[in-house]
Structures are given as C-alpha cells and as structure tokens.
Amino acid sequence: MQKNMIQDKVLTTKEKILQRAQALFAQNGYDGLRMDALAQEAKVNKATIYYYFKDKQSLYETIMCGVAEAFYAQVEHNMMGIKGDKARLSVFIDSGLDFVQTHRDIAKIMMVELSFEWKNVTPKTEAKFLPILQRLHEILDSGIQNGCFKMINPILLHSVLIGGFNYYLLIKNIYKRFEQKEHNETGHNETEEMEQKMTIPFSDGKEEIKAMILGYVVKDEK
Amino acid sequence: MQKNMIQDKVLTTKEKILQRAQALFAQNGYDGLRMDALAQEAKVNKATIYYYFKDKQSLYETIMCGVAEAFYAQVEHNMMGIKGDKARLSVFIDSGLDFVQTHRDIAKIMMVELSFEWKNVTPKTEAKFLPILQRLHEILDSGIQNGCFKMINPILLHSVLIGGFNYYLLIKNIYKRFEQKEHNETGHNETEEMEQKMTIPFSDGKEEIKAMILGYVVKDEK
Amino acid sequence: MQKNMIQDKVLTTKEKILQRAQALFAQNGYDGLRMDALAQEAKVNKATIYYYFKDKQSLYETIMCGVAEAFYAQVEHNMMGIKGDKARLSVFIDSGLDFVQTHRDIAKIMMVELSFEWKNVTPKTEAKFLPILQRLHEILDSGIQNGCFKMINPILLHSVLIGGFNYYLLIKNIYKRFEQKEHNETGHNETEEMEQKMTIPFSDGKEEIKAMILGYVVKDEK
Amino acid sequence: MQKNMIQDKVLTTKEKILQRAQALFAQNGYDGLRMDALAQEAKVNKATIYYYFKDKQSLYETIMCGVAEAFYAQVEHNMMGIKGDKARLSVFIDSGLDFVQTHRDIAKIMMVELSFEWKNVTPKTEAKFLPILQRLHEILDSGIQNGCFKMINPILLHSVLIGGFNYYLLIKNIYKRFEQKEHNETGHNETEEMEQKMTIPFSDGKEEIKAMILGYVVKDEK
DNA sequence: AATGAATGAGCCTTCATTCAT
DNA sequence: AATGAATGAAGGCTCATTCAT
Numbered sequence: 004m005q006k007n008m009i010q011d012k013v014l015t016t017k018e019k020i021l022q023r024a025q026a027l028f029a030q031n032g033y034d035g036l037r038m039d040a041l042a043q044e045a046k047v048n049k050a051t052i053y054y055y056f057k058d059k060q061s062l063y064e065t066i067m068c069g070v071a072e073a074f075y076a077q078v079e080h081n082m083m084g085i086k087g088d089k090a091r092l093s094v095f096i097d098s099g100l101d102f103v104q105t106h107r108d109i110a111k112i113m114m115v116e117l118s119f120e121w122k123n124v125t126p127k128t129e130a131k132f133l134p135i136l137q138r139l140h141e142i143l144d145s146g147i148q149n150g151c152f153k154m155i156n157p158i159l160l161h162s163v164l165i166g167g168f169n170y171y172l173l174i175k176n177i178y179k180r181f182e183q184k185e186h187n188e189t190g191h192n193e194t195e196e197m198e199q200k201m202t203i204p205f206s207d208g209k210e211e212i213k214a215m216i217l218g219y220v221v222k223d224e225k
Numbered sequence: 226m227q228k229n230m231i232q233d234k235v236l237t238t239k240e241k242i243l244q245r246a247q248a249l250f251a252q253n254g255y256d257g258l259r260m261d262a263l264a265q266e267a268k269v270n271k272a273t274i275y276y277y278f279k280d281k282q283s284l285y286e287t288i289m290c291g292v293a294e295a296f297y298a299q300v301e302h303n304m305m306g307i308k309g310d311k312a313r314l315s316v317f318i319d320s321g322l323d324f325v326q327t328h329r330d331i332a333k334i335m336m337v338e339l340s341f342e343w344k345n346v347t348p349k350t351e352a353k354f355l356p357i358l359q360r361l362h363e364i365l366d367s368g369i370q371n372g373c374f375k376m377i378n379p380i381l382l383h384s385v386l387i388g389g390f391n392y393y394l395l396i397k398n399i400y401k402r403f404e405q406k407e408h409n410e411t412g413h414n415e416t417e418e419m420e421q422k423m424t425i426p427f428s429d430g431k432e433e434i435k436a437m438i439l440g441y442v443v444k445d446e447k
Numbered sequence: 448m449q450k451n452m453i454q455d456k457v458l459t460t461k462e463k464i465l466q467r468a469q470a471l472f473a474q475n476g477y478d479g480l481r482m483d484a485l486a487q488e489a490k491v492n493k494a495t496i497y498y499y500f501k502d503k504q505s506l507y508e509t510i511m512c513g514v515a516e517a518f519y520a521q522v523e524h525n526m527m528g529i530k531g532d533k534a535r536l537s538v539f540i541d542s543g544l545d546f547v548q549t550h551r552d553i554a555k556i557m558m559v560e561l562s563f564e565w566k567n568v569t570p571k572t573e574a575k576f577l578p579i580l581q582r583l584h585e586i587l588d589s590g591i592q593n594g595c596f597k598m599i600n601p602i603l604l605h606s607v608l609i610g611g612f613n614y615y616l617l618i619k620n621i622y623k624r625f626e627q628k629e630h631n632e633t634g635h636n637e638t639e640e641m642e643q644k645m646t647i648p649f650s651d652g653k654e655e656i657k658a659m660i661l662g663y664v665v666k667d668e669k
Numbered sequence: 670m671q672k673n674m675i676q677d678k679v680l681t682t683k684e685k686i687l688q689r690a691q692a693l694f695a696q697n698g699y700d701g702l703r704m705d706a707l708a709q710e711a712k713v714n715k716a717t718i719y720y721y722f723k724d725k726q727s728l729y730e731t732i733m734c735g736v737a738e739a740f741y742a743q744v745e746h747n748m749m750g751i752k753g754d755k756a757r758l759s760v761f762i763d764s765g766l767d768f769v770q771t772h773r774d775i776a777k778i779m780m781v782e783l784s785f786e787w788k789n790v791t792p793k794t795e796a797k798f799l800p801i802l803q804r805l806h807e808i809l810d811s812g813i814q815n816g817c818f819k820m821i822n823p824i825l826l827h828s829v830l831i832g833g834f835n836y837y838l839l840i841k842n843i844y845k846r847f848e849q850k851e852h853n854e855t856g857h858n859e860t861e862e863m864e865q866k867m868t869i870p871f872s873d874g875k876e877e878i879k880a881m882i883l884g885y886v887v888k889d890e891k
Numbered sequence: 892a893a894t895g896a897a898t899g900a901g902c903c904t905t906c907a908t909t910c911a912t
Numbered sequence: 913a914a915t916g917a918a919t920g921a922a923g924g925c926t927c928a929t930t931c932a933t
Binding site for chain 5 (some may be wrong): 037038039049050053058059
Binding site for chain 3 (some may be wrong): 922923924925926927
C-alpha cells in the first residue's frame with residue numbers, strides 16, 4: 004500500500020515497470036496502455052521495457068499471472084486452519100472482499116478482461132486462475148453438502164461477492180462526481196432527495212454484502 | 226435475437242454502423258475498436274462512417290446516450306402504474322435484471338467504462354445517466370422512509386443487482402470454457418467436485434439475486 | 448527505359464512506388480531498403496505504401512513476380528518463330544544478355560537473392576521462376592539431343608551466360624573507380640600496365656561471352 | 670570443413686566472433702546481420718563484440734580485408750614458380766575456381782558487395798583488393814602481349830571465371846530445391862524433360878568453365 | 892449518400908551501441 | 913577479458929481522419 008512511496012528507490016527496474024504497468028492497464032485497459040506512457044511513468048527508456056519483457060502481451064501476461072497467484076495465496080493464507088463450514092465461508096467472504104478492496108487495479112483489470120471475454124488472457128494465465136475457482140467451489144460445495152448452507156449456485160455467490168462489491172467501489176467514484184457537479188451547478192436549491200443522499204454516507208459496503216450473502220445462504224439453525 | 230438477419234436490409238446505413246459499433250465496442254472497448262474493422266463489419270466504406278459521425282468519440286457518445294435512454298425508458302415503462310414500495314422494488318429489480326440480461330453489449334460497455342472511471346464518457350453522456358440514478362434513488366429511498374425497507378445504502382443495492390448479476394453472466398461464459406477444457410483434457414476420470422459442478426446446472430440467477438436482495442432489504446412483517 | 452523521365456507524371460501511385468522500390472531493393476537489398484526512404488523517393492506518404500501493399504515482404508514479392516514474368520515474356524517473345532537449334536541458342540543467348548544488360552536492377556536483385564539462398568523468396572515467387580528454367584532446359588536439351596551441341600550441363604551454360612555477364616557489368620563499375628582513384632593519386636607516372644588497361648577499352652562484353660559459349664557448345668560441322 | 674567442430678574450443682573469442690560473423694554476413698548481408706544474432710551464435714555477450722570491434726562496420730571491414738588477403742595469398746602461393754603464359758593462366762584459373770568453391774562465404778559476400786556497388790566497402794578494404802586485380806592483369810596481359818592468347822578483355826575473362834562459376838554454385842542449390850519440390854508434388858509421372866535433367870548430373874563445373882575460357886583465349890598453335 | 896485514395900501522427904518493436912562493473 | 917543493464921534513434925506498421933469526387 005504505502006510501499007510505493009517508501010520503497011520507490013528500492014524497486015528493481017523490472018518491478019518498477021510491472022508496478023506502473025499494472026496501474027496503467029487498470030486505468031486504460033490492454034489496448035489503452037501506450038508503451039511510451041509506461042516508459043515515462045516507470046522512468047525508464049522504452050527499450051528497457053523490451054529488455055525485460057518480450058512484448059506488450061507478455062508484460063500483460065506476467066501481471067495477470069501475478070494477479071492470479073496473489074489472489075490464490077491470500078485466500079489460502081486466510082483460510083489456513085479455519086474449520087467449520089460457516090467459519091470458512093465467513094473467512095472466504097472476508098478474503099474476497101478484502102482482496103477486491105485492497106487490489107483495486109487487479110479487480111479492475113479482471114473486470115474488464117471478463118467483459119471482453121478473456122480476450123487477452125493466454126492459456127498460461129488461464130491455468131493460473133483454475134485453482135482459485137476450484138478452491139472456491141470446494142469451500143462452498145462442502146457447506147452445501149453438509150446441510151448448513153442452502154443449495155446455491157457457487158458461481159452466483161461468487162458473483163455477488165466479487166462482482167457486486169467491485170461494482171460498488173467503482174460506482175461510488177462516479178457517484179461522488181455527480182454529486183460534486185450537481186452541488187456546484189445547482190447552487191443551494193438541492194432537492195430533498197439529494198439531501199437524503201448526504202444523510203446516508205457511503206458505507207464500507209463489505210458488511211452489508213456479507214450479511215446479504217450469509218442471510219441467503221446460511222440455514223437458520225434451530 | 227434474429228432481428229439482425231431479418232431486418233438487416235431494412236436498417237439504414239447509419240443504423241447499421243451504430244449496431245455493429247455497439248457490438249464491437251462491447252467486445253473490444255473504446256481503444257480496441259478499429260474504424261477499419263467497423264467499416265468492414267458494417268459493410269460500408271470507412272469514409273462513410275465519417276459521413277455520419279464526426280469522429281470515433283462522437284460515435285461512442287451516440288451509443289452511450291442511446292444506452293442511457295434505452296435503460297431509462299425500459300425502467301420507466303415497467304414501473305408505470307406500479308404502486309406500493311415492495312411491488313415497486315420488485316419491479317425495479319426485475320427491470321434491472323432483465324435489462325442486464327437482454328442488453329449484454331450495453332452492460333459490458335457500462336462495466337468497462339465504470340472500470341476506467343468514466344474515461345470516455347463526455348458530460349453530455351453523463352447527463353443522460355443522471356435521471357436513471359435519480360429514479361433508482363427515489364424508489365429505494367421511499368421504501369426506506371416508509372419503514373418497510375431496512376435502512377440500506379441504495380447504491381449498494383444497485384451494485385449487487387446490476388454488478389453482481391452482470392458479473393454472473395460474464396463469468397458463466399468463462400466458466401463453461403474451463404469445464405470444456407478440463408473435460409477434454411482429463412478424459413473420463415473427473416473428480417467428484419467436477420461431478421458436483423455438473424449437478425448444479427447454471428441457474429438463471431435472476432431469482433436468487435432477487436431473493437438475496439429482498440431477503441436483506443425487506444423487513445419481516447409480523 | 449526513358450519512360451521514367453517522360454511519363455513520371457503519368458505513373459499511378461502504385462506504379463511509382465513499385466518503380467522506386469525496385470531501384471532501392473537493387474541498391475540496398477531487402478534488409479537495406481527503408482520504408483521511409485522509399486516513401487520519400489516515391490514522393491508519397493509512408494502510409495500510402497501500406498495502402499497498396501500489405502507489408503515490405505509483399506512489396507518485394509510483387510516486384511520479384513513481375514521480374515520473373517518480364518524475363519519469361521521477353522525470352523518467349525524473342526524465341527517466337529525461331530527454328531533450328533543453333534539459331535535458337537543464339538537468340539536465347541542474346542535474350543539473356545540483353546535482359547541482364549537492360550534490367551540492371553532486376554539482375555542485381557536476383558544475384559543477391561541467389562547469394563542469400565533465396566531467403567526472401569516466397570513459394571509464390573518461386574513458382575514464377577520455374578517456367579523460365581524449364582524453357583531454358585528445353586532449348587538446350589534439344590540441341591544436345593540433336594547432336595549439334597556438345598554435351599553440356601545446361602545450368603552451367605546458363606551460369607556463364609547470366610552470372611558471368613552480370614558479374615562483368617558489376618565489376619566494370621568498380622574497376623572504373625579504381626582507375627579514377629589511381630589516376631588522381633599517382634599523378635603522371637602510370638605504370639605500363641595501367642596504360643595497357645586504357646588501350647583495351649571496356650568492350651560491350653556480350654559478343655565475347657556469346658563467342659565463348661558457342662565456341663564451347665557448338666560442334667564443328669564438317 | 671570439419672574444422673569448426675574440432676577447433677571450436679581452440680578459437681579465441683575474437684576468432685569465434687569473426688568466424689560466425691563471416692558466416693552470418695554471407696547468409697544475410699551487411700544489413701541483415703543482427704549483432705544480437707551474432708552474439709548468440711558466437712556464444713558471447715553482445716558487449717563482448719564491442720570489446721573487440723569498434724562497431725559493425727569495423728567488424729565487416731576486418732572480414733573483408735581478411736578475405737582480400739586470403740585470396741591474394743592463395744593465388745600468389747599457387748602461382749609461385751610457374752612459368753609460361755599458358756601454364757600460368759591455367760594455374761590462375763584453377764586458383765580462382767578453387768577459391769570460389771572453397772570459400773563460399775567469401776564469394777557470396779563479394780558477390781553481394783559487388784551488386785550493391787561496393788556500398789559497405791571502405792577505402793582501406795578497397796586498397797587490399799587492388800593487388801589482386803593488378804596481379805590478374807599482369808598474368809593475362811603478358812599472355813596477350815606474347816601472342817599466345819587471343820586479345821581479350823581481362824576483366825571479361827575474370828568475370829566468366831569468378832562470376833560464372835560462383836553463379837553456378839549458387840544456382841545449383843536453388844535448382845536442387847526446385848527438383849525436390851517437383852518430385853514431391855508430381856509424384857511419379859515426371860515429364861521427359863525432367864527425366865533428362867536427372868541424366869545430366871550436376872557436374873563439378875570447374876573443368877567446363879576452364880575449357881570454355883581456354884578454348885576462347887588460347888590461340889591454336891600449328 | 893457514399894467512396895477510393897491518401898495522410899500525419901503515433902504505436903509497438905528493434906537495433907546498434909554504451910555504461911558500469 | 914567479459915558482461916548484464918540500459919538506451920537513443922530509428923524501423924516497420926497502424927490508426928483515425930480527410931480529401932476529391
């Protein structure tokens with residue numbers, strides 16, 4: 004998080020390139036990233052990028068694989084030693100929400116890649132994502148089979164968790180812009196509903212989503 | 226669905242361009258769409274596109290505005306005459322889910338645009354989206370104020386509804402690919418979990434999401 | 448030949464590009480030709496080249512195919528109606544020598560391509576050269592079989608004819624340079640051998656080569 | 670011939686570079702040789718090349734000078750002690766043919782350089798070639814003056830000798846390819862002329878060329 | 892209304908070369 | 913003696929856009 008600032012000088016050239024590339028891919032997408040811009044941002048010569056990475060696609064692949072591994076590692080780490088389906092589901096949900104919140108660049112890249120139907124994802128990268136999906140399934144399936152979870156399509160749960168939350172974080176940004184603009188433009192005659200918006204501050208969102216999911220999935224215990 | 230084939234000849238040149246542009250923007254994003262490719266797909270000369278649209282940005286804007294208007298119109302139409310907070314919420318959720326499901330291209334474009342922080346959205350387009358968001362707020366706020374809905378951040382609900390469902394539809398595609406590949410590669414000795422996947426067919430998803438949201442929002446009436 | 452000067456304005460853009468490309472390929476080889484330089488020489492925008500030709504390779508291919516066709520057409524035309532093995536061989540030799548002398552660019556390109564073992568020659572181009580070689584064989588083989596020609600490897604004859612003469616034209620250029628330099632540097636005390644050089648002016652060369660070949664191939668008739 | 674394998678370890682780094690460079694220049698020409706590729710082939714770091722050679726041009730020059738010296742040395746060696754114009758011409762022709770046949774790389778490089786009008790040849794290199802040409806002239810001129818040789822342009826003789834034979838060796842390669850392809854494609858129904866080709870095997874070529882030249886140059890003695 | 896031809900700007904990539912070690 | 917890292921300067925090619933018709 005704050006590594007960038009503190010360790011900026013410590014990063015190797017390759018790491019510097021990867022770091023900036025991730026940010027730029029997230030901002031502009033695969034086609035939108037310009038190698039010139041990346042070189043400038045990473046403060047290296049354009050040719051230096053090609054010293055470390057075969058081409059743009061390979062740079063992207065490196066990032067995507069890193070993403071997959073990072074996500075998998077975090078979930079694995081968090082789940083370690085957790086027993087009981089409900090506890091495991093709870094930890095899993097928290098892990099997912101945290102990852103999406105902490106790794107904004109990655110979440111965005113994934114979202115876009117998903118929208119483009121995995122267009123720029125190579126088989127190698129795809130293979131890295133498989134274990135993650137399998138792991139999610141194991142967890143959810145176990146709960147369903149043990150009877151403490153309602154029968155639910157695991158993918159759907161996953162979607163609400165990751166897709167819903169990521170969308171929330173994204174739209175919050177846009178929303179704030181709307182409000183600022185309106186505020187500037189309308190002067191003081193805000194409508195009541197706009198007042199209303201202000202009274203419901205942007206919540207963290209994680210707890211609500213978790214509650215929404217658990218409320219649906221976990222069977223009432225009597 | 227089969228409109229393309231039947232009406233292909235009926236479409237004006239301008240409509241043909243817009244139709245193909247929407248599909249290509251959805252597939253490749255703003256930067257990914259090539260005017261050459263569009264001309265080819267629309268079976269017109271490249272210069273013809275510029276006869277109808279000032280430039281690429283203007284073409285995109287036209288589509289985005291159309292998107293916003295279409296969404297707003299559908300919601301308005303569906304809500305017409307519906308009374309009662311719960312009923313209105315129900316219809317609203319259905320409208321949202323239907324729209325996302327029916328207008329895949331638009332949903333994808335919006336998702337990507339959101340990820341890129343509205344990068345290619347002009348003020349004019351932005352203005353078109355405002356009424357939609359306002360309408361959603363009215364509906365949700367009313368229910369909250371009337372006490373039949375739990376206090377919830379409307380944006381969060383919106384996110385689970387639109388973001389969660391769109392994500393579900395997207396990942397379903399990728400998922401099916403994974404399964405096909407694995408099926409091809411592993412031959413016949415699928416593990417049990419893979420069997421399991423098969424037993425939970427890809428549900429429509431709409432009902433679950435609706436239930437999940439309503440379960441969280443609607444207060445139990447005693 | 449003098450078309451360039453007279454018809455320069457009449458050439459289509461595509462022809463202009465091809466014409467200049469041929470000259471530049473001859474001067475610098477495939478790798479040595481710079482698309483920028485070509486654009487400048489042809490007085491068109493660089494992108495215009497790509498409007499007419501897919502890429503550098505395709506441009507080269509177009510020229511090579513043209514070359515092959517031009518050569519074949521000229522030989523065919525000259526041979527038309529010629530009867531008798533000796534007469535045909537004579538006409539064939541003249542055609543070859545004339546072609547090499549008239550189409551200097553082409554001869555150079557072919558020579559280089561041969562040296563690089565056909566490196567930049569695509570199958571399509573290769574196919575165009577086949578008929579030429581076959582035609583040469585027919586002619587020579589017939590003479591050999593009819594007994595008026597000495598048994599000779601046709602390829603060898605071809606080599607002396609084309610390779611020897613082309614080499615002669617090339618080295619004449621270099622030779623002249625040597626002499627000029629020496630003349631400038633040595634002042635007036637030229638050695639006798641240098642005087643000698645001057646007394647044997649650069650002959651056309653065609654007649655000598657033709658005589659050399661015929662002297663070897665044609666059997667003395669008694 | 671098999672020197673490469675046996676002496677590979679014995680070569681100094683500099684020699685290794687020169688050896689591989691010569692081969693690569695012959696294959697791809699000056700512009701076609703990539704310093705990266707050379708480094709890889711010579712199994713040294715790219716910077717190592719620059720440790721031994723100022724730049725690409727200087728590397729090329731070193732090779733070209735070596736070429737000239739080698740050629741000159743061989744001719745000088747072979748001619749040593751040979752008396753009589755005809756004998757000397759005979760030895761000279763043999764030397765030339767042998768050199769062209771033995772030093773394929775060099776012959777190719779020279780051929781290409783000639784085609785490009787000595788483009789990459791520096792004055793220093795040019796100076797090395799002068800003695801060779803002078804020596805050839807001496808030999809030929811002497812024979813002409815002594816009356817045992819027909820009056821002939823020495824350069825033309827040189828061209829047929831070197832140019833014709835080198836061309837023959839080059840085109841033999843391409844020719845064999847044609848035949849292989851045709852053989853593969855036509856199956857077993859070769860036409861008669863194809864049969865014919867097979868019956869005239871690729872001769873060495875040296876004797877024919879020598880005979881062709883001598884037949885033309887040497888005056889019949891009665 | 893529509894298009895073939897042409898282009899300026901810029902993109903990804905490569906190349907010969909240098910630097911610090 | 914030798915090299916991993918880095919680079920300035922192109923090089924081939926593409927893109928959105930315009931022009932003349």
